[in-house]
Amino acid sequence: MIKVHPLAAAADAAASSFSSSSYVTSRRETFTIWMKSLVMQGDGCTVYNENGEIVYRIDNYDKKCSNEVYLMDLQGKVLFTILRKNWFFRRWVGNRCNDLNLNTEKLQFQVRKNLRNILKGDLSCQVIIIGCDSIGQASYYRIKSLADKSAFKITEDNGKLAAEAKRKLSSSGVLLGEDVLTLEVEPNVDHCLIMALVTVYGLIHHRL
Numbered sequence: 001m002i003k004v005h006p007l008a009a010a011a012d013a014a015a016s017s018f019s020s021s022s023y024v025t026s027r028r029e030t031f032t033i034w035m036k037s038l039v040m041q042g043d044g045c046t047v048y049n050e051n052g053e054i055v056y057r058i059d060n061y062d063k064k065c066s067n068e069v070y071l072m073d074l075q076g077k078v079l080f081t082i083l084r085k086n087w088f089f090r091r092w093v094g095n096r097c098n099d100l101n102l103n104t105e106k107l108q109f110q111v112r113k114n115l116r117n118i119l120k121g122d123l124s125c126q127v128i129i130i131g132c133d134s135i136g137q138a139s140y141y142r143i144k145s146l147a148d149k150s151a152f153k154i155t156e157d158n159g160k161l162a163a164e165a166k167r168k169l170s171s172s173g174v175l176l177g178e179d180v181l182t183l184e185v186e187p188n189v190d191h192c193l194i195m196a197l198v199t200v201y202g203l204i205h206h207r208l
Contacts, residue, residue: 023192028184031055031191032168033198035179035207045208047183047195056195058208069203071196080196084203092200096192107193111143111200125204127154127197143201150178154197162186163194179207 030050037044039059047056054074060066071080082094096107109129127141140157151166167175168182185194202208 023190024188026187028187029191031183031185033165033181033183035181035202043208045199045202056192058199060208069199069208071192071199079192080199082196082199082203092203094196094200109193109196111197125201129193141197143197150181152201154194162189163198165198
């Protein structure tokens with residue numbers, strides 16, 4: 001039987017040593033996203049780092065596509081609260097929790113679809129991020145689906161790649177199911193923010 005992450009079984013003891021404050025690194029980081037909850041029969045997802053340690057999780061229990069979702073670390077500490085504000089236009093708002101001890105102001109983002117672009121067949125989402133720098137200036141990202149319906153990428157406003165997700169290949173080259181993804185996050189990009197945006201993408205597409 002192919003494992004979602006080959007080192008996951010051996011990483012339980014090491015997972016507690018992971019510092020969830022390490023959200024930005026100077027190298028590209030690879031994560032495995034499994035669209036399954038740690039809670040039996042629950043909806044959500046579990047995220048592993050390159051060492052097979054669980055670093056993020058979402059547990060919706062028995063309520064799929066909830067209007068309020070919490071991105072947590074392994075210990076259950078809430079990192080982002082994500083709320084659906086408008087059902088028809090699918091506008092989502094995310095708030096980073098205040099107790100992360102980061103040297104930045106409180107970060108908030110909004111994800112929305114442009115109705116005009118939807119009518120043109122463009123299903124990408126615009127992300128507006130507020131409070132992410134010292135002067136409180138907003139920045140913009142874009143979430144765009146790729147040819148494989150499970151794959152998508154997140155780019156900055158200037159088109160620079162921030163992260164990309166695609167179906168995971170096992171170590172033997174076997175393509176795993178649509179509920180197992182590899183997420184590559186570019187250097188100097190906030191992993192926690194990217195995971196919050198991945199969460200919204202999953203909610204929009206009824207995968208969480």
